[in-house]
Amino acid sequence: MKILVTDDISQTGLEVFEELDDVEVSVQTSLSPAELLEAIADADALVVRSQTNVTADVIAAGRRLKVIGRAGVGVDNIDLEAATKRGVLVINAPDGNTIAAAEHTFAMMISLARHIPAANRDLLSGKWNRKRWVGVELRGKTLAILGMGRIGTEVAKRAKVFGMQVLGYDPFLTQERADSLGVVKSTLENAIAEADFITVHTPLTKETHHLIDAARFQTVKPGVRIINCARGGIIDERALCAALQEGVVAGAAFDVFESEPLDADHPLRRMENVILTPHLGASTIEAQENVAIQVAHQIVRVLKDEPFEHAVNLPSLSQKQKERLTPYLSLAEKLGVFAAQLAQGAPSTITVTYTGDAAIPDGGYLTRTVLKGLFGFRYRDEVNYVNALRFAEEAGLRVQEVRESRGRVYTNEISLSFTTENGTHHLSGTLYHESGPRIVELDGYPIDMPSEGILLFTRHTDKPGMIGRIGTYLGDAQVNIAGMQVGRRESGGEAIMLLSIDRSLPDDVIKQIAGVDGISMVRSIEL
Numbered sequence: 083m084k085i086l087v088t089d090d091i092s093q094t095g096l097e098v099f100e101e102l103d104d105v106e107v108s109v110q111t112s113l114s115p116a117e118l119l120e121a122i123a124d125a126d127a128l129v130v131r132s133q134t135n136v137t138a139d140v141i142a143a144g145r146r147l148k149v150i151g152r153a154g155v156g157v158d159n160i161d162l163e164a165a166t167k168r169g170v171l172v173i174n175a176p177d178g179n180t181i182a183a184a185e186h187t188f189a190m191m192i193s194l195a196r197h198i199p200a201a202n203r204d205l206l207s208g209k210w211n212r213k214r215w216v217g218v219e220l221r222g223k224t225l226a227i228l229g230m231g232r233i234g235t236e237v238a239k240r241a242k243v244f245g246m247q248v249l250g251y252d253p254f255l256t257q258e259r260a261d262s263l264g265v266v267k268s269t270l271e272n273a274i275a276e277a278d279f280i281t282v283h284t285p286l287t288k289e290t291h292h293l294i295d296a297a298r299f300q301t302v303k304p305g306v307r308i309i310n311c312a313r314g315g316i317i318d319e320r321a322l323c324a325a326l327q328e329g330v331v332a333g334a335a336f337d338v339f340e341s342e343p344l345d346a347d348h349p350l351r352r353m354e355n356v357i358l359t360p361h362l363g364a365s366t367i368e369a370q371e372n373v374a375i376q377v378a379h380q381i382v383r384v385l386k387d388e389p390f391e392h393a394v395n396l397p398s399l400s401q402k403q404k405e406r407l408t409p410y411l412s413l414a415e416k417l418g419v420f421a422a423q424l425a426q427g428a429p430s431t432i433t434v435t436y437t438g439d440a441a442i443p444d445g446g447y448l449t450r451t452v453l454k455g456l457f458g459f460r461y462r463d464e465v466n467y468v469n470a471l472r473f474a475e476e477a478g479l480r481v482q483e484v485r486e487s488r489g490r491v492y493t494n495e496i497s498l499s500f501t502t503e504n505g506t507h508h509l510s511g512t513l514y515h516e517s518g519p520r521i522v523e524l525d526g527y528p529i530d531m532p533s534e535g536i537l538l539f540t541r542h543t544d545k546p547g548m549i550g551r552i553g554t555y556l557g558d559a560q561v562n563i564a565g566m567q568v569g570r571r572e573s574g575g576e577a578i579m580l581l582s583i584d585r586s587l588p589d590d591v592i593k594q595i596a597g598v599d600g601i602s603m604v605r606s607i608e609l
């Protein structure tokens with residue numbers, strides 16, 4: 083097993099990989115794009131910070147790649163779309179560097195308020211200028227925090243201790259949490275208009291790109307100071323330079339930039355009242371140990387096929403949700419595998435209905451599992467939880483989920499209803515606590531069979547001798563019948579038979595059965 087590490091990661095984190103048998107940890111930093119393509123070819127896992135650009139080509143070249151671990155928060159250097167499509171899991175270390183980033187933000191804010199870097203430069207150049215560097219106090223000032231997640235929250239706590247009034251803007255900030263932090267829940271417009279200091283702590287997304295642009299700079303309080311220790315691009319750098327030159331903005335402190343490393347002739351480098359650091363927010367010994375250990379542990383779990391946390395391209399579940407969900411995973415996957423064989427053709431729509439105890443809010447996890455079974459039957463190991471929805475999307479399969487709180491017959495039930503060009507099928511299963519997953523309905527007929535082993539399913543006309551003739555074909559092929567379920571709606575109408583058999587039937591026997599007068603459908607199903 084090979085783990086490729088392409089950015090500087092704490093040694094303590096790398097030692098975690100020793101838990102794996104037969105592991106080779108290959109640390110190769112500062113690779114050229116061509117060298118990276120070569121190095122990734124036989125890697126099972128890739129570990130990066132923010133420097134390595136994990137493009138679609140890199141992911142495609144990692145033919146054995148199962149997981150990309152980001153020792154940090156932001157994953158904007160990883161092509162998530164490409165990773166998801168190829169079923170490569172992306173995980174991060176979301177809280178290991180929170181304090182480091184919050185403290186760096188605070189260091190930037192105080193440095194801005196008190197001109198510390200400029201005064202230091204001045205002094206080192208031989209001057210003693212006490213008049214030039216008069217600053218402002220933080221106490222009594224208004225701080226706008228855009229993005230009240232982990233880091234924003236830690237910044238807010240520190241600002242409160244400094245006697246600042248804190249305005250928080252975040253679509254997910256509840257009144258209750260704002261109150262408990264002593265933060266005034268605010269709109270973006272109000273936060274920007276009122277603040278003496280503005281700090282951004284959002285990810286870089288389509289919505290946050292240039293969240294503060296030229297138009298917004300028109301609405302700031304004159305003399306505002308601005309800090310970005312989140313991601314380059316949240317604040318429009320050109321518009322900022324203009325606002326600094328006009329004196330609308332009194333100072334800016336940036337740790338992150340639209341393009342990194344920052345160009346040698348970037349206008350920000352020539353601005354007065356600007357403090358720049360080269361993406362150092364997470365660069366403390368503690369944070370680097372935390373994120374490296376955290377991500378390495380999760381990678382080990384992924385590679386050992388054990389439950390893991392902090393997946394970026396999978397729904398995240400609480401421990402309680404996971405515990406409730408786990409017993410249903412096998413049932414959901416078996417139903418998907420069953421459906422693949424029942425369908426014999428690509429389904430165009432599928433509705434998955436969860437009833438009773440199976441209707442757990444699960445972020446779509448069980449439906450991914452059904453689809454993993456459905457597509458995995460044909461594409462085997464290529465399909466996993468990460469890319470199952472992509473397989474459905476690419477196959478043009480419309481997927482719908484329904485949740486019903488109470489079942490009519492069973493305390494829990496998962497039902498699939500899907501349509502192919504040959505018609506519509508229904509399939510339901512339940513989980514019995516004593517005997518595990520069972521199939522309890524097939525195309526509208528109630529049955530009861532364990533969802534395992536080899537099954538033979540027929541739809542036929544209800545007339546004497548059908549069961550005997552099928553039994554004879556099986557006997558001639560030396561195939562034992564272990565269990566049988568039959569059903570019909572009315573005498574002489576359509577009937578079904580589901581047999582559990584000891585070994586799979588040769589194709590020619592299935593063809594013979596299909597040719598029996600009165601048989602309308604035969605399916606051999608392996609679960």
Ligand SMILES: NC(=O)C1=CN([C@@H]2O[C@H](COP(=O)(O)OP(=O)(O)OC[C@H]3O[C@@H](n4cnc5c(N)ncnc54)[C@H](O)[C@@H]3O)[C@@H](O)[C@H]2O)C=CC1
Pocket residue numbers: 154155156157176179180183228229230231232233234251252253254283284285286287289290311312313337338361362363364365
């Ligand atoms: N400079 C550095 O070295 C570091 C930078 N970071 C960056 O800091 C940022 C924040 O990290 P965390 O607090 O850990 O993330 P987080 O995920 O805990 O918080 C982000 C918050 O932004 C909010 N948000 C998203 N879109 C928004 C929008 N349009 N308007 C307002 N709020 C919005 C979210 O609701 C969330 O509460 C990330 O971009 C991360 O990459 C993180 C660590 C170190």
Ligand SMILES: O=C(O)CCC(=O)C(=O)O
Pocket residue numbers: 131132153154155156157179361363364365
């Ligand atoms: O790895 C680093 O030093 C950068 C940290 C960072 O930007 C993040 O975690 O989002």
